[in-house]
Amino acid sequence: MIFSSSLLENAVNEIAKLPGIGKKTALRLVLHLLKQEVPQVATLSDALIKMRTNIKFCSRCHNVADDTLCKICSNHSRRKNQLCVVESVRDVMAIEATQQFNGTYHVLGGIISPLDGIGPDKLNIASLLSRIVADEVVELIMALSPTIEGDTTTYYIAKKLSHLPLKITALSRGVAFGGELEYADELTLSRSFTNRLPIESLVNNSD
Amino acid sequence: MIFSSSLLENAVNEIAKLPGIGKKTALRLVLHLLKQEVPQVATLSDALIKMRTNIKFCSRCHNVADDTLCKICSNHSRRKNQLCVVESVRDVMAIEATQQFNGTYHVLGGIISPLDGIGPDKLNIASLLSRIVADEVVELIMALSPTIEGDTTTYYIAKKLSHLPLKITALSRGVAFGGELEYADELTLSRSFTNRLPIESLVNNSD
Numbered sequence: 001m002i003f004s005s006s007l008l009e010n011a012v013n014e015i016a017k018l019p020g021i022g023k024k025t026a027l028r029l030v031l032h033l034l035k036q037e038v039p040q041v042a043t044l045s046d047a048l049i050k051m052r053t054n055i056k057f058c059s060r061c062h063n064v065a066d067d068t069l070c071k072i073c074s075n076h077s078r079r080k081n082q083l084c085v086v087e088s089v090r091d092v093m094a095i096e097a098t099q100q101f102n103g104t105y106h107v108l109g110g111i112i113s114p115l116d117g118i119g120p121d122k123l124n125i126a127s128l129l130s131r132i133v134a135d136e137v138v139e140l141i142m143a144l145s146p147t148i149e150g151d152t153t154t155y156y157i158a159k160k161l162s163h164l165p166l167k168i169t170a171l172s173r174g175v176a177f178g179g180e181l182e183y184a185d186e187l188t189l190s191r192s193f194t195n196r197l198p199i200e201s202l203v204n205n206s207d
Numbered sequence: 208m209i210f211s212s213s214l215l216e217n218a219v220n221e222i223a224k225l226p227g228i229g230k231k232t233a234l235r236l237v238l239h240l241l242k243q244e245v246p247q248v249a250t251l252s253d254a255l256i257k258m259r260t261n262i263k264f265c266s267r268c269h270n271v272a273d274d275t276l277c278k279i280c281s282n283h284s285r286r287k288n289q290l291c292v293v294e295s296v297r298d299v300m301a302i303e304a305t306q307q308f309n310g311t312y313h314v315l316g317g318i319i320s321p322l323d324g325i326g327p328d329k330l331n332i333a334s335l336l337s338r339i340v341a342d343e344v345v346e347l348i349m350a351l352s353p354t355i356e357g358d359t360t361t362y363y364i365a366k367k368l369s370h371l372p373l374k375i376t377a378l379s380r381g382v383a384f385g386g387e388l389e390y391a392d393e394l395t396l397s398r399s400f401t402n403r404l405p406i407e408s409l410v411n412n413s414d
Contacts, residue, residue, distance in 0.1 A: 002303040004270050004277040004296075010259035015379040018236050029225050030258065031297060034271070038259055044221040045256040052240060063211050064241070068210040089211075090238060096209040122320035199366040 001027070008023040008034075060131065062107040063088050064158065072096075072104055079103045084141040085157065086110050087150070095143060103141070106131065111144055122137065122157055142170040173184045208234070215241075256394065267338065269314040269331045271296050279303075279311055286310040291348040292335065294318050294357070302350060311347070313338065318351055318360040327363055336367065347379040 001023055003009035008030060011155070015026035033041050058062070058070035065071070071080055072092075082103030086092055092105050108123045131137065142157065144150035158168050174192035195198045208230055222233035240248050264270070264276035272278070279285055279299075289310030292344060299312050315330045323404035338344065349364065351357035360388055367373050382391045382400035391399070 002300060004265075004279055004299065005255075005262055005273050007258045007269050008274055013255045014254040019239050020232070025227070027297065027300070028227070030255075031295075032226050033255060034262065034296075042256055042257040044224070045252045047214075047218045048237075048240060048250055049252040050234070051214045051237065052243070052245055055212055055214045055241065058211075064215050066212050066214055069308060087240075089215075089241075090234065092211065092236070094208060095306075096211075109347055113245070130254045131309040149343070 026091075032181055058107075059107045062127070063092050077102070080135045081137050082129075082139045082141070083135075083137050084132070084143050085144060087144050094106060101141075106146075108153070111147075111149045112156060113149045120153075123153075123159065125160070128157070132161065132164065132166065133186065137166060139167045139169065142168065146171070146173055223334065233304060262285075268312045269316060269334070270299050270312055284309070288344050289346045289348070290335075290338070290342075290344050291350050293350050294352060298350065300395060308348075310346075315351075315360070318354075318356045320356045328344045330360075332364065332367070335364070337373065339368065346374045346376065347373065351377075351379055353378070 001009075001012070003012070010032045011033075012023065012026045014024050015021060015029055021029075033044070038048055042139055054066075056065045056067065058065040058073050059068050060073045061070060063070040063072065065073075067074070070167060079102055083100060083106050085086075085096065085106045086096060087108055087110060089107060092107060095101055095105075098184065106124065106128050108125065108128075110118050110123050112118060112123070130205055132140065140157075140161070143155040154170055162166065172195075173188065175181060175188060181189070208216075208221070210219070218237045218240075219230065219233045220333055222228060222234050222236055223230050225233075228236075242249070261273075263272045265272040265276065265278045265280050266275050266308040268277060268372045270277040270279065272280075275283070278392060286309055290313050291302060291308060291310055292315060293302065294317060299314060302308055302312075313331065315332065315335075318327050319325060319329050319330070339382055340346070347364075347368070351360055361377055368375065379402075381394065381402065382388060382395060388396070
């Protein structure tokens with residue numbers, strides 16, 4: 001790509017560093033910004049750097065927050081004794097969007113993945129254990145990705161907690177709602193068959 | 208989308224204003240930035256606002272520039288008497304990428320489009336006419352989009368210049384190189400048939 005302005009080139013190169021954004025898309029975005037008024041571009045530019053420099057992580061659940069505690073942890077109507085363990089901030093948002101959960105979260109900040117050099121010590125597991133004792137948690141919902149790494153992490157945490165009188169559950173797995181059976185992969189379908197549920201659960205779920 | 212931090216929400220909303228970027232993509236990009244070090248995010252943020260506030264438009268060809276003249280106009284080895292008229296900065300970059308043109312450009316800043324309220328007076332046509340006289344231009348290459356609006360603009364400019372001893376050409380049209388004939392649209396194929404070229408031109412083009 002040949003640029004007639006180094007300012008333009010610089011902006012395109014910076015935008016193109018973002019994941020999934022190539023040079024052509026970056027150029028399209030920068031030329032769009034060039035057409036906007038200065039205050040609009042300043043708002044975008046400020047929002048990014050302010051987000052990065054001022055954002056905090058909740059001291060209790062490690063979710064992103066504006067203060068010491070995130071909006072969920074500081075909400076007194078959310079149950080402190082029911083914890084949902086997730087990998088990342090994005091998973092918190094995905095579960096919040098379902099509006100099915102009124103407990104609190106614990107963001108691990110990753111999952112155990114020896115190949116990537118991520119061991120249990122790099123995750124927020126110590127703070128999870130102390131929270132479970134301090135808040136007298138009665139149920140721990142393990143909501144990690146249904147992958148080998150996710151399951152390994154779930155088993156690891158469950159084993160660490162085996163001495164505590166605590167109910168540990170995991171998200172149910174099976175064919176996706178609205179999906180066509182013939183397109184479900186074999187493993188999912190076979191597990192879904194083995195773990196088949198009483199018909200009443202379908203009625204409850206469609207409420 | 209439910210955010211646990213207003214800083215995060217703000218950044219996502221600003222990114223999602225960019226064309227072709229939805230909320231989900233914006234969240235993915237912002238969470239990526241959150242993982243980067245502060246200086247890296249500052250570099251991106253600075254590049255955007257500096258680009259918008261400091262960029263200039265070439266006083267001769269209206270291309271983006273760092274100075275009064277763009278890199279192309281200030282390059283003495285480029286022919287000043289051969290002008291390529293394009294709609295936008297992006298078209299300059301597309302033609303520059305072909306490395307086939309050693310003249311200079313003139314960026315109209317749009318094309319005549321009555322439906323969008325864009326008349327000839329909103330385009331950089333007056334400066335084009337004065338450049339043609341001042342630089343004793345011998346050839347004007349009209350490289351506008353092959354659409355009704357593009358053709359209208361080409362005809363309008365050609366008519367304005369009909370009194371001058373000037374060669375006016377336009378980009379050739381036809382089936383795209385490497386494309387399959389059966390997928391070419393009827394109009395393109397029929398025009399391409401009518402404007403068929405001597406076989407020698409194929410040999411020259413494949414040099």
